[in-house]
Amino acid sequence: MKVAFFDAKPYDKPSFEKYGKEANVEFVFYEAKLSIETAELAKGCDVVCVFVNDDVNAAVIDKLYSLGVKLIALRSAGYNNVDVKHAFGKIHVVHVPAYSPYAVAEHAVALLLTLVRHIHKAYIRTRDFNFSLSGLTGFDLHGKTVGVIGTGKIGRIFIDICRGFGMNILAYDRFPSQDSDIKYVGLDELQEKSDIISLHCPLMQDTYHLINKESIDKMKKGVIIVNTSRGALIDTEALLDGIKTRKIGGACLDVYEEEANIFFNDFSEHIIDDDTLARLISMPNVIVTSHQAFLTEEALNNTAETTINNILSYFEKDGLCDNELCYRCGNIERCKRDRKERCF
Numbered sequence: 001m002k003v004a005f006f007d008a009k010p011y012d013k014p015s016f017e018k019y020g021k022e023a024n025v026e027f028v029f030y031e032a033k034l035s036i037e038t039a040e041l042a043k044g045c046d047v048v049c050v051f052v053n054d055d056v057n058a059a060v061i062d063k064l065y066s067l068g069v070k071l072i073a074l075r076s077a078g079y080n081n082v083d084v085k086h087a088f089g090k091i092h093v094v095h096v097p098a099y100s101p102y103a104v105a106e107h108a109v110a111l112l113l114t115l116v117r118h119i120h121k122a123y124i125r126t127r128d129f130n131f132s133l134s135g136l137t138g139f140d141l142h143g144k145t146v147g148v149i150g151t152g153k154i155g156r157i158f159i160d161i162c163r164g165f166g167m168n169i170l171a172y173d174r175f176p177s178q179d180s181d182i183k184y185v186g187l188d189e190l191q192e193k194s195d196i197i198s199l200h201c202p203l204m205q206d207t208y209h210l211i212n213k214e215s216i217d218k219m220k221k222g223v224i225i226v227n228t229s230r231g232a233l234i235d236t237e238a239l240l241d242g243i244k245t246r247k248i249g250g251a252c253l254d255v256y257e258e259e260a261n262i263f264f265n266d267f268s269e270h271i272i273d274d275d276t277l278a279r280l281i282s283m284p285n286v287i288v289t290s291h292q293a294f295l296t297e298e299a300l301n302n303t304a305e306t307t308i309n310n311i312l313s314y315f316e317k318d319g320l321c322d323n324e325l326c327y328r329c330g331n332i333e334r335c336k337r338d339r340k341e342r343c344f
């Protein structure tokens, strides 16, 4: 079994090589992202393994199909970068639904604490032997209201951590959990009452620019926005306007809607072209990390193990894999997956 591994970083290789060797799966690592220009690199491979900023659009899928690639193995939970509908009938798609929801929830909390206690400024000050406290006044999280949008695996862990801080929780989910003690409210109420809003829902058509000018208008003055989910959940220009007008008190961003050609790369010796990102980073009350919420030892090992198990189960006799992305073909009554058969 040969797998073309796109957008490979040094931290990916040890875990994939280790688990790959044990399972007799050979990985060919490419630093390039998967795109129509690079798809040819998958020639001779059975599987492509991709991450969040690989662009697996319809043309790329057709090219992979023509090369004989049978499986697209996402090593991420989110799959908004894959045209799953177009892949239906051609190439199967699997993902890693959870590699460490703790990693992402804890990073969201780390960003939030850093921002509200000005740790990012204090760190730089004390390195410069400046021990002044002026301008470092923060606020207690205890007693504040946090609005959590999306109460899946990550959102729930984030809620549990926030409860530990003594915060009040309001939640919104398109599909609220029936068996939990989470207090669900409408999106408007969440936006109006929250001191902090944290996003933990997927990026889909109906969540694109979920945070926009109108929603920001409804929010409390001084609200803090945390996004460790997907960049395009937020209209960045509207966010920037909200920060400039002081409506938004701060933003913690691990993701950015135009991150694809920027994040995961070192531009420290370059002048960055993206004025919006440059402006955001220049704000004292904005913290940007480059999509690193997933980056823990535990998550990397779990990702490699699950991806390899996904690949192995695809090539097994019946080929059914729990982590296959189901393109909802609409054929509910005769759903083959429900009958434990492959869709195509």
Ligand code: NAI
Pocket (backbone or CB within 6 Å): 077, 078, 097, 098, 101, 104, 149, 150, 151, 152, 153, 154, 155, 172, 173, 174, 175, 176, 200, 201, 202, 203, 206, 207, 228, 229, 230, 254, 255, 291, 292, 293, 294, 295
């Ligand atoms: P999950 O699938 O367990 O939970 C997502 C929740 O969002 C579900 O409860 C679902 O009902 C809800 N939801 C769906 N549509 C919604 C809508 N329109 N409005 C409100 N809620 C909606 O997913 P999980 O594992 O909790 O991950 C959440 C997101 O975190 C992923 O979609 C991914 O984009 C992001 N993520 C980011 C990482 C990073 O490194 N920054 C790493 C892993 C995931």
